[in-house]
Amino acid sequence: MGSRGTAGLPANITHLTQGARTRGGIGESTLRPDGTLKVTGEFAYSSDMWHEDMLWGQILRSPVAHAEIVSIDTAEALAVPGVYAVMTYDDLPTDVRHYGLEIQDTPVLAHGRVRHHGEPVAIVAADHPETARRAAARIRVGYRELPVITDEASATAPDAVLLHEDRTDHHAAHVPHPNILHRQPIVRGDVAEARRRADFVVEGEYVFGMQDQAFLGPESGLAVPAEDGGVDLYIATQWLHSDLRQIAPVLGLPPEKVRMTLAGVGGAFGGREDLSMQIHACLLALRTGKPIKIVYNRFESFFGHVHRHPATLRYEHGATRDGRLTHVKARIVLDGGAYASASPAVVGNASSLGVGPYVVDDVDIEALALYTNNPPCGAMRGFGAVQACFAYEAQMDRLADAVGMDRVEFRQLNAMSQGSVMPTGQVVDSPAPVAELLRRVKAMPLPPERQWESSEGVDVRQLPGGLSNTTHGEGVVRGIGYAVGIKNVGFSEGFDDYSTARVRMEVVGGEPVATVHTAMAEVGQGGVTVHAQIARTELGVTRVTIQPADTRVGSAGSTSASRQTYVTGGAVKHACELVRERVLELGRRKFGPYHPAWATAGLLLEGGKVVTDAGEALADLADVLGDEAVEIEREWRHRPTEPFDPRTGQGRGHVQYSFAAHRAVVEVDTELGLVKVIELACAQDVGKALNPLSVIGQIQGGTTQGLGIAVMEEIVVDPRTAKVRNPSFTDYLIPTILDTPTMPVDVLELADDHAPYGLRGIGEAPTLSSTPAVLAAIRDATGLELNRTPVRPEHLTGTDTGT
């Protein structure tokens, strides 16, 4: 905590700081305000929305990845009893027929061409979801298939079909080929010169599979047409105002006539940054005059949102005999799929964070994203830094082995710290305890050998293969691996990344109550918990009401990039401070004449009272406020960033950095290629844990998503057809409770003086180093190279057929 209002006091006087005496403030593990509703089943998620007379919307999607649309015949679908409307591109109400986060290249409904498997072609409204599905199946679409572009070679071939002709976006001018969406080099020092100093050079090529966010709450919502010609939309999203900016022009409505309210969000992880069914539901509602509910099933959800970019990463690292990194050269190719989504920003992250949390003066990195006919890829937790971390951490192990050093010590020797310079030239001006995190994670006690044995015998549930009863310990080998990563916090590269908060204070039932209203998307992370804690700390009240998030208040930015506690939390703090000042002003006017401390002392709000910083109570807040309500809405900004230079990548591009380290312990049945992760320990610097319970929950959840892409998760796209082969939870596996190990967490709190309360965004960092730590442990157990993630049994048994 800071020492606000205490300057100039003699050091021997004990003085209070704001919030120190109020229960339920920051630093406590207060419980979620929505917890009880969520355990009773009463919490209303977007798929739970219901309205009298509502219809069900259904989307018809392309069965092929790349084709011209020759014809669309909707007559048969329209004739199905119970169908109210069928709409195609030709029915769109305005000239704005595309949307997108950064580049508006995504058609609301396909126009003459589909560019990926599952692209929306037509929409249907009917009185029962099955009727809508059957009607959609009766829309006759003629496709003339086109050759598919699926990788860098096919995308940049001389005769390659262009995914988007006549590009006018702001990256078009600097890319080497129109099928390259964005390219960002990061060049610093002289790699050729540095290579001459290297005693050891290690080169490697790494492949990262396509990961799905796999949030459990499907894309869904309810659009209700209003009498004023507008629409009310209840929706699960990560950023209401970003949705609004994209929806309203397509509908031909002014933004104020598209009133959005956040419905309950069943997880997000990046997959709700882009629009899914929002515009489709609104279009059908305005067309039919009836409320429209759309709920994707899991099959459709796999087509309904972008995924994590699959990547090919080629790295060259050099080191001297005494273990100092000389240089890093890297080329990172990300597959962006058919539409831009967040790919340009992912490229910026992959390149600027591509060296990892290490000090290297000579760097030559190039990252690019392709346009292909594969599924569109965009934001997912870790956002470009994940793929790079998988590759550079494998390289660090190989380089340590070449030098002959312990892998952790080698990392510690090269670890960045506060004051280090990033390859972008940006100085890291807050704590960067990389070596310490590694030390802590290594110092944790290891799980016992042969942990599956007890006095009662062998518990197969603790072994690879589990209840399949495939081994009782025969052929099982243990391995241990370490990794550490660096993630940026907040939107980067000069983006105006502000948040808005409205805070109100008034007396209700004789008690002072604070009300916090923001448009922050609570997606499960616990932002609502933290907002209430901040209000208690800053306003000294017990009762805080969190208003539902909607577009009647200014933008809170995205629930992405580990930024919400920092930025919207910062906005809530700022608005609370202004409310506090105004409340104190009220108090001075009412009570100032009766007590000199109102004019002379530092004043705080604690326990529902105005108190001096020496602890003397001056007045009850209820008396200060009386019948008045104090309400303030303000935008709040963190330190500005700047774009990366398009040729050199130099620039203060990031707001803050976040670090986590992992140690993985795995046991591998080397005969069957089955892996069981026994323990996945994490140490992370969080700056300040505003809610320790939630912090640990974020770290364990992020760690588990990293485990998933290490050993099981991958969207498999057929390289010949660009069609998705496994769009279900039967075939796309995410970790179950049996796959997930014990995850001890060591939380370090080194304050970042630039951030509110010294906090550090925490949500993503643990997703980075988890994957390479597990891979390193499997390599340790098996001695295999394993340059690809996820690792599948055939990679461990030598029976990989390459399919």
Added chain:
Amino acid sequence: MRVHFTVNGRPQEADDVWEGESLLYVLRERLGLPGSKNACEQGECGSCTVRLDGVPVCACLVAAGQAEGREVVTVEGLAEYAGQRSGDGPPRAGGTHSQAGEDTRLAPVQQAFVDAGAVQCGFCTPGLLVAADELLERNPMPADADIREALSGNLCRCTGYEKIMDAVRLAAARQSEGT
């Protein structure tokens, strides 16, 4: 068709049910009980877990007609169900163990999920609660491996399951202490 069955102790009837509708659809869209969740609708995620004549099932895989004449317990009825089992009324939130919720009846396992931080987005929570409650009913002191086995049909994407383990351990411990 018309379907009759008992939900959370109360007789229910749904009209105009299309034969292809699942029990999950009828609960959510016809009976106003959306607590059971629709995360995959293919029996893989467990978010729609309910008790059907006491047996935990994925409601998405049960045709509505199969529930005819049977007893269903959903998350909305879990507190009452657990209360009847323990022989006394269900506890109330807002007591010694909770800072959240005011005067809401919760089953011990529900309270433990709130207290242990086992709820993030909460979409998996209803199914996990029904499954965990059933586990504690037949095995009041489960070992960790028992908990993992019993809950292996319930996917959670937010928590990494550690706090869910904590919650089930907590509920078991409180149950054995008689609190």
